[in-house]
Amino acid sequence: xxxxxxxxxxxxxxxxxxxxxxxxxxxxxxxxxxxxxxxxxxxxxxxxxxxxxxxxxxxxxxxxxxxxxxxxxxxxxxxxxxxxxxxxxxxxxxxxxxxxxxxxxxxxxxxxxxxxxxxxxxxxxxxxxxxxxxxxxxxxxxxxxxxxxxxxxxxxxxxxxxxxxxxxxxxxxxxxxxxxxxxxxxxxxxxxxxxxxxxxxxxxxxxxxxxxxxxxxxxxxxxxxxxxxxxxxxxxxxxxxxxxxxxxxxxxxxxxxxxxxxxxxxxxxxxxxxxxxxxxxxxxxxxxx
Numbered sequence: 001x002x003x004x005x006x007x008x009x010x011x012x013x014x015x016x017x018x019x020x021x022x023x024x025x026x027x028x029x030x031x032x033x034x035x036x037x038x039x040x041x042x043x044x045x046x047x048x049x050x051x052x053x054x055x056x057x058x059x060x061x062x063x064x065x066x067x068x069x070x071x072x073x074x075x076x077x078x079x080x081x082x083x084x085x086x087x088x089x090x091x092x093x094x095x096x097x098x099x100x101x102x103x104x105x106x107x108x109x110x111x112x113x114x115x116x117x118x119x120x121x122x123x124x125x126x127x128x129x130x131x132x133x134x135x136x137x138x139x140x141x142x143x144x145x146x147x148x149x150x151x152x153x154x155x156x157x158x159x160x161x162x163x164x165x166x167x168x169x170x171x172x173x174x175x176x177x178x179x180x181x182x183x184x185x186x187x188x189x190x191x192x193x194x195x196x197x198x199x200x201x202x203x204x205x206x207x208x209x210x211x212x213x214x215x216x217x218x219x220x221x222x223x224x225x226x227x228x229x230x231x232x233x234x235x236x237x238x239x240x241x242x243x244x245x246x247x248x249x250x251x252x253x254x255x256x257x258x259x260x261x262x263x264x265x266x267x268x269x270x271x272x273x274x275x276x277x278x279x280x281x282x283x284x285x286x287x288x289x
Contacts, residue, residue, distance in 0.1 A: 026092065031088070031090075032089075035241065042082070052072045072128050078098055240276050
């Protein structure tokens with residue numbers, strides 16, 4: 001089954017973070033379950049921690065590459081634009097909102113949480129070895145407590161989370177902190193919003209550049225440097241994902257699906273669709289109806 005993220009027009013991910021009064025979420029993921037073994041760029045207001053169970057994959061966070069392998073611990077700061085792809089990788093994803101620690105007007109939040117969020121030089125932190133193992137164990141403790149939901153489980157989770165956060169704060173000064181390119185992120189978001197609003201039209205890099213008030217070369221270079229693909233490739237992937245949804249939810253003919261999603265040539269659409277989904281559009285509809 002092909003999986004994909006639900007993303008708002010501003011690239012924020014649509015996903016609940018546990019209970020509204022206890023905003024955490026534990027998820028078991030396999031990159032192989034995502035279409036084309038990748039998920040597209042997105043961000044969310046929550047912190048995210050990835051612990052790799054097996055395999056490896058490439059993550060891109062605010063334009064910087066991180067190759068994660070078995071046993072690694074990976075922290076992604078709130079608000080950072082990130083994407084990922086790989087041939088085979090199984091991992092646990094733990095997300096939680098910053099406000100879980102304390103109300104935003106308290107000293108603990110102002111002194112020990114907000115500086116991390118506002119640190120524009122700190123997008124992500126990758127750890128391996130003994131420290132990664134220690135941090136991963138704390139997350140596993142929390143996951144087990146959350147699943148069992150015994151008496152006082154929320155308090156016990158918070159004890160583990162505070163221990164993890166303290167260790168994380170101690171590691172941040174040691175990390176090689178890449179400069180977060182805020183202006184580039186803004187340009188990327190503008191490009192993707194334009195693509196998502198106009199994917200069904202005939203679009204060239206010149207149309208994109210005109211819409212976002214940048215040169216074609218700047219658009220291409222910036223997009224590729226942060227997302228590891230050209231804008232037109234992203235457009236093609238987005239069109240194919242929209243087409244796959246149409247095949248599952250409508251009775252439009254293959255030609256109509258192609259045309260409605262920006263493909264002017266049905267043969268080319270079929271070729272690209274099969275390359276991405278390993279099925280022809282007709283077979284995909286049969287297998288997913």
